[in-house]
Amino acid sequence: MSAELAKQECQACQVDAPKVSDDELATLLAQIPDWVPEVNDGIMMLERVYKFKNYKLAWAFANKVSELAEQEFHHPAILLEWGKVKVTWWTHAIKGLHKNDFICAAKTDQLL
Amino acid sequence: MSAELAKQECQACQVDAPKVSDDELATLLAQIPDWVPEVNDGIMMLERVYKFKNYKLAWAFANKVSELAEQEFHHPAILLEWGKVKVTWWTHAIKGLHKNDFICAAKTDQLL
Numbered sequence: 001m002s003a004e005l006a007k008q009e010c011q012a013c014q015v016d017a018p019k020v021s022d023d024e025l026a027t028l029l030a031q032i033p034d035w036v037p038e039v040n041d042g043i044m045m046l047e048r049v050y051k052f053k054n055y056k057l058a059w060a061f062a063n064k065v066s067e068l069a070e071q072e073f074h075h076p077a078i079l080l081e082w083g084k085v086k087v088t089w090w091t092h093a094i095k096g097l098h099k100n101d102f103i104c105a106a107k108t109d110q111l112l
Numbered sequence: 113m114s115a116e117l118a119k120q121e122c123q124a125c126q127v128d129a130p131k132v133s134d135d136e137l138a139t140l141l142a143q144i145p146d147w148v149p150e151v152n153d154g155i156m157m158l159e160r161v162y163k164f165k166n167y168k169l170a171w172a173f174a175n176k177v178s179e180l181a182e183q184e185f186h187h188p189a190i191l192l193e194w195g196k197v198k199v200t201w202w203t204h205a206i207k208g209l210h211k212n213d214f215i216c217a218a219k220t221d222q223l224l
Contacts, residue, residue, distance in 0.1 A: 055178075055181065055182060055187055056182070059178050062174075062178075062190075062192070063175070066167075066171050066192065069167065070167060070168070075167055075193065075194040076193075077191060077192070077193045078174075078191070078192045078193075079189060079190070079191045079192075080174070080178065080189070080190045080191075080192070081187065081188075081189045081190075082187040082204075092194075
């Protein structure tokens with residue numbers, strides 16, 4: 001399921017692009033089971049924390065996520081600490097979740 | 113003042129290392145005026161947000177901070193988003209601020 005999502009491409013996203021509906025949310029979340037929806041400042045986002053056994057591995061992963069962000073023209077928040085990386089996807093233009101965010105979450109999982 | 117601090121080196125930090133006192137805190141903060149003390153989960157930390165005009169510049173700066181962290185054997189939280197990097201220094205072993213954190217904050221400023 002996640003692999004199918006990861007094959008898709010981000011669409012250019014406008015201010016009037018549709019947020020995912022509640023039904024879509026449930027269906028899409030089922031495809032990326034390690035991601036958690038979190039509401040920050042009233043904006044729903046997708047978060048996942050990846051753990052690593054040292055700093056260098058975490059750092060290398062953070063850089064892979066940055067490469068993905070530049071490829072997709074879609075940029076998450078990447079929080080790098082010793083041994084862990086938290087990635088948060090949301091769509092700034094619509095202040096919420098677009099299908100793009102689920103596609104990018106699935107692509108992030110494939111970077112591991 | 114900041115330059116003097118940046119010349120110093122991080123000391124290996126044990127669980128029983130001293131947190132900075134309130135007097136030291138005031139003196140040290142005056143040397144890194146762009147840094148803000150923030151209490152997160154009961155732990156005092158030093159935070160600064162650096163702004164950049166695009167993702168690549170922010171990303172490059174985040175990598176410089178990671179290089180510094182590995183050099184100093186002291187690792188901050190680095191939050192990379194489009195056009196900005198938030199760096200947060202604190203000393204995990206003592207759950208608070210050690211002089212090392214001020215030294216590393218001053219060194220971070222010099223990476224710009």
